[in-house]
Amino acid sequence: MTDITPFANRLGKNIKHLMKWAKRNGLEAWRIYDRDIPQFPFAIDVYGSQIHLQEYDTGWLMADDEYEEWLAAIIEAVVFVTGFSPDDIHLKRRERQKGTQQYEKTGRAGEDFTVSEHGRRFWVNLDKYLDTGLFLDHRNTRKKVGDSAAGKRFLNLFSYTGSFTVYAATGGAVSSETVDLSKTYLDWAKRNFELNGIDAAQHRIIRADVFQYLQTASREGKRFDLIVMDPPSFSNSKKMPDTLDIQRDHARLIDGAMSLLDSDGLLYFSNNLRSFTLDEDVSQRYEIKDISKQSVPDDFRNKKIHQCWEIRHKAV
Known part of the structure; x- marks a missing residue:
């Protein structure tokens, strides 16, 4: 041995x-x-x-x-x-996941319990799903969102269990919308909101396909000052009209999010596809800053666990 x-x-x-x-x-x-x-x-x-x-x-x-x-x-x-x-x-x-949904059940129940991070609390479960309910590699970006959210309108796309919104809301965001297609994870987000004393009337949870949400929100003239979008690499959820492939679809997603972003607003866009490359047209349309190195926490030796960008509108 x-x-x-x-x-x-x-x-x-x-x-x-x-x-x-x-x-x-x-x-x-x-x-x-x-x-x-x-x-x-x-x-x-x-x-x-x-x-x-x-x-x-x-x-x-x-x-x-x-x-x-x-x-x-x-x-x-x-x-x-x-x-x-x-x-x-x-x-x-x-095991390596190919052609599957982002979040896989394990067949075990496990127990829910809470952990604290920078003064916020989150429900986690270490057995029930492949992931735990809190992505530790996004801790730095969560803190940046919390530190900059005061007085802002916040949007969380592909929200999972809503941890970014918890930071934004407790950081003083005046309103937020938290969007995901999974009822399971939105219910989890609701429990995280309750755990942190977040007002459900001020901070809305919306179950929707993100592509469809972006179209509807644009038609309705919704505007946000701060947006986080952390999509899965791939999803073939039956609730979606089509599959999601982040390399293929990211330009459309970014354009959709940027159409809702105020002129001086900020979009954090992230994903964990190792082979991902940002479309050159996206780089030409917007002001892009790669913050991947700073966004991976000190306790992660693997500095390529995700990529993360700050995206802003170009000055007119």
């Missing part, structure tokens, strides 16, 4: 440094290991008193009994180094 000592040593070193950093920054959810050593292809996140342990599929072949022994040793090392109980380690195997 592979010697797991290097993995345990790296995990211990990371925790020693990052635990102080997380406490200093008011974070109960943070990454302690990010595939630091190729032979140990895991992403390990702390969520309060729980550990989210994700194994990434590398295509390696191991005999079943050897694999189970190796995995048990990994879990034992995580328990030993972190001091968490084995019952608090939530293992998830993340």
Whole structure:
């Protein structure tokens, strides 16, 4: 069996440094290991008193009994180094998703609990879905939204569980609209709003296909000062009239969002497709600033986990 000592040593070193950093920054959810050593292809996140342990599929072949022994040793090392109980380690195997929807159920129920981030609280579940309800890699951009939202009209497209809106609303946004097609995740967003004392009349949750929402909002003359759009790489939801392919469709989405953005407003556009390239025509139509490096938090070793841009109208 592979010697797991290097993995345990790296995990211990990371925790020693990052635990102080997380406490200093008011974070109960943070990454302690990010595939630091190729032979140990895991992403390990702390969520309060729980550990989210994700194994990434590398295509390696191991005999079943050897694999189970190796995995048990990994879990034992995580328990030993972190001091968490084995019952608090939530293992998830993340295989490459091709031609599927963004959010996949695991077949397990799990328990909902809350974590704190920069003074906001969020419901998470480490078992029920492939993702937990809070994307930790967007923490920096969430904070930027919260710090700049005072007095602004905010729009959150492909909102997932509404974490960007929580930051905007608690940061003083005068109004917001939170748009997604999933009832499950919008219900989750509503619970996040309630958890943070957000006024539902002032901050609306809208279930809609984003393409259709953009057309309707434009016809209705809606205007926003601050917009976040973080679409999935691909979706073939049956609720959508067509599939979403972010490389193919991003120019249309950006144009639609920019048609709602006030003249001095700001759009944050992000996605996590590794091969993504921004359309040259988009760069010519708008003022573009790539903030990908600054937007990935310090606890993520993988600085290519997403790409993020600030997009503004060009000065007339």
